[in-house]
Amino acid sequence: MKTGERVPTAVDLAASRDEAIASGERLSLGVAARLSRYLQVLTQAKKMGKETISSRELSDYTHVNPTQIRRDFSGFGKFGKRGVGYNVDALVSQIRKILRTSGQHNIALFGAGHLGQAIASSDIFADHGFRVVAIFDTDKRKIGQTVGPTKVRHATELRAVVEEEDIVVGVLAVPTAAAQSIADDLVEAGVKIIFNYSEALLQVPPEVTVHTSSPAVDLLYALYFYLT
Amino acid sequence: MKTGERVPTAVDLAASRDEAIASGERLSLGVAARLSRYLQVLTQAKKMGKETISSRELSDYTHVNPTQIRRDFSGFGKFGKRGVGYNVDALVSQIRKILRTSGQHNIALFGAGHLGQAIASSDIFADHGFRVVAIFDTDKRKIGQTVGPTKVRHATELRAVVEEEDIVVGVLAVPTAAAQSIADDLVEAGVKIIFNYSEALLQVPPEVTVHTSSPAVDLLYALYFYLT
DNA sequence: TAGATTGTTAATCGATTAACAATC
DNA sequence: TAGATTGTTAATCGATTAACAATC
Numbered sequence: 001m002k003t004g005e006r007v008p009t010a011v012d013l014a015a016s017r018d019e020a021i022a023s024g025e026r027l028s029l030g031v032a033a034r035l036s037r038y039l040q041v042l043t044q045a046k047k048m049g050k051e052t053i054s055s056r057e058l059s060d061y062t063h064v065n066p067t068q069i070r071r072d073f074s075g076f077g078k079f080g081k082r083g084v085g086y087n088v089d090a091l092v093s094q095i096r097k098i099l100r101t102s103g104q105h106n107i108a109l110f111g112a113g114h115l116g117q118a119i120a121s122s123d124i125f126a127d128h129g130f131r132v133v134a135i136f137d138t139d140k141r142k143i144g145q146t147v148g149p150t151k152v153r154h155a156t157e158l159r160a161v162v163e164e165e166d167i168v169v170g171v172l173a174v175p176t177a178a179a180q181s182i183a184d185d186l187v188e189a190g191v192k193i194i195f196n197y198s199e200a201l202l203q204v205p206p207e208v209t210v211h212t213s214s215p216a217v218d219l220l221y222a223l224y225f226y227l228t
Numbered sequence: 229m230k231t232g233e234r235v236p237t238a239v240d241l242a243a244s245r246d247e248a249i250a251s252g253e254r255l256s257l258g259v260a261a262r263l264s265r266y267l268q269v270l271t272q273a274k275k276m277g278k279e280t281i282s283s284r285e286l287s288d289y290t291h292v293n294p295t296q297i298r299r300d301f302s303g304f305g306k307f308g309k310r311g312v313g314y315n316v317d318a319l320v321s322q323i324r325k326i327l328r329t330s331g332q333h334n335i336a337l338f339g340a341g342h343l344g345q346a347i348a349s350s351d352i353f354a355d356h357g358f359r360v361v362a363i364f365d366t367d368k369r370k371i372g373q374t375v376g377p378t379k380v381r382h383a384t385e386l387r388a389v390v391e392e393e394d395i396v397v398g399v400l401a402v403p404t405a406a407a408q409s410i411a412d413d414l415v416e417a418g419v420k421i422i423f424n425y426s427e428a429l430l431q432v433p434p435e436v437t438v439h440t441s442s443p444a445v446d447l448l449y450a451l452y453f454y455l456t
Numbered sequence: 457t458a459g460a461t462t463g464t465t466a467a468t469c470g471a472t473t474a475a476c477a478a479t480c
Numbered sequence: 481t482a483g484a485t486t487g488t489t490a491a492t493c494g495a496t497t498a499a500c501a502a503t504c
Binding site: 026027032033036037039040041043044045047048061099100101105107113114115117118119121122123124125127128130168169173176192193195199200201209211212213214215216217218219220221222223224225226227228 | 254255260261264265267268269271272273275276289327328329333335341342343345346347349350351352353355356358396397401404420421423427428429437439440441442443444445446447448449450451452453454455456
Binding site for chain 4: 030067068082083
């Protein structure tokens with residue numbers, strides 16, 4: 001924030017806040033990651049009928065220091081009520097606005113095996129505005145079957161579906177050996193985010209983001225702090 | 229590292245290194261998390277027959293800055309060869325030593341549904357020394373069935389199995405509504421790490437660590453950086 | 457009012473990175 | 481040797497936290 005030689009005033013700060021939300025600078029990696037986690041907890045708290053939540057409670061569930069939680073929020077406005085806490089509903093929509101993920105986003109799922117079916121029937125994506133609009137598999141016996149409300153299709157339909165349904169995210173719930181070739185297809189079809197549940201080390205062009213899910217890594221990490 | 233008024237010498241530094249590995253201070257959260265991720269990539273690289281890997285390649289797969297990767301390693305010794313890179317096998321065993329997760333660790337899995345079966349039949353835990361030694365479910369129709377090499381048991385056997393098999397980690401692949409009560413049972417049976425794949429916000433005593441897996445959170449986060 | 461909790465400051469600490477000599 | 485890549489320094493930047501006035 002450059003304001004020449006003046007000390008920044010309250011008005012400057014408010015302006016930079018709105019900018020930051022509207023279309024200003026990107027959030028830092030850490031802030032974006034934490035806001036996403038708060039959102040998960042808040043979504044669940046809302047389901048449980050909680051109307052108000054304190055930074056202390058959020059800290060219990062996220063293991064983020066309560067001061068930092070308040071700080072993360074106060075950078076964007078005064079969302080809380082002293083002595084009371086934050087209104088869950090209001091906070092959810094503020095964070096969604098900040099993360100610009102208020103809308104619906106369509107995802108394509110590969111693999112109709114156990115993992116694929118678990119993902120398709122879980123609330124975990126739906127709660128955050130992600131909708132599984134297509135499931136693909138290469139196994140002919142699975143094609144045409146339905147998983148929840150969605151019919152399993154053959155991977156050859158990928159390209160058409162991606163364009164039709166405006167799919168930005170592809171989720172890979174396939175064997176490690178099959179992952180790279182599907183990733184190549186996804187890239188070619190214009191998908192920009194690949195969520196990889198296999199162990200494959202995927203090679204993609206720089207404009208595509210790969211996120212490899214690694215429960216074992218998280219477990220190693222948790223175990224270290226238990227052992228020490 | 230306090231060395232009084234002397235400037236630390238090479239001998240001091242080497243000593244503090246060995247300490248750090250042997251039984252010295254805990255790693256910081258960030259270092260432990262990154263080392264775990266390197267381990268995942270290295271394990272897969274090894275499977276693919278790779279003998280050597282550079283900090284640049286590790287960076288491509290982990291999105292961690294190459295300088296930081298070299299720095300993370302050099303804190304514990306000189307593991308690499310200039311102009312060549314790091315030997316994959318040697319690096320894996322060094323990191324395992326640092327993280328103290330060289331041995332086998334037994335885990336108990338709850339829920340023999342799609343997700344539970346996907347976890348039980350995946351290599352992802354096995355590759356890092358975690359073995360699913362028991363699967364529990366409350367559905368009578370599932371009890372007695374086998375998932376891979378493991379028989380599904382009723383949750384009433386939990387306590388005995390935890391003691392017998394020295395189980396430190398419990399994995400919850402159950403519906404959100406059932407998670408808290410199983411978590412309570414696990415805590416009572418002495419399990420110290422709970423890996424939660426449900427959406428439940430679990431309440432546990434402070435000596436127990438809960439890790440809630442949240443693919444949707446990761447996705448929100450990835451999406452933010454795509455949208456901006 | 458009394459108690460609780462936010463918003464914010466100020467100080468510290470650790471993470472990050474560019475750059476480059478060392479060396480395989 | 482020439483090219484590549486490590487190990488390490490030094491400088492910067494952002495994260496973290498304790499503390500507390502403000503205020504619901």
